[in-house]
Amino acid sequence: MYVCVCNVINDRQVKQALNEGVLSVRALRQYFAYPESCCGKCHRCLREMINAHLQAAECEQQARCEACPA
Ligand code: FES
Numbered sequence: 456m457y458v459c460v461c462n463v464i465n466d467r468q469v470k471q472a473l474n475e476g477v478l479s480v481r482a483l484r485q486y487f488a489y490p491e492s493c494c495g496k497c498h499r500c501l502r503e504m505i506n507a508h509l510q511a512a513e514c515e516q517q518a519r520c521e522a523c524p525a
Pocket residue numbers: 458459460461462493494495496497498
């Protein structure tokens with residue numbers, strides 16, 4: 456699925472960037488070298504993907520902590 460039509464960036468590319476630690480819209484724009492003149496319609500979707508990624512990472516970390524013997 457395309458996330459950014461202007462720059463032809465799909466969700467797999469965004470997920471890869473998130474896994475590499477690129478965790479803000481500004482950083483993603485730099486990572487993908489968006490030109491400044493782009494429409495910005497993808498920013499909301501990017502924010503949602505960042506939040507989902509962070510939430511999943513937090514759940515994973517919490518599950519590991521709960522699994523550890525005290
Ligand atoms: S859809 Fe991403 S900048 Fe236009």
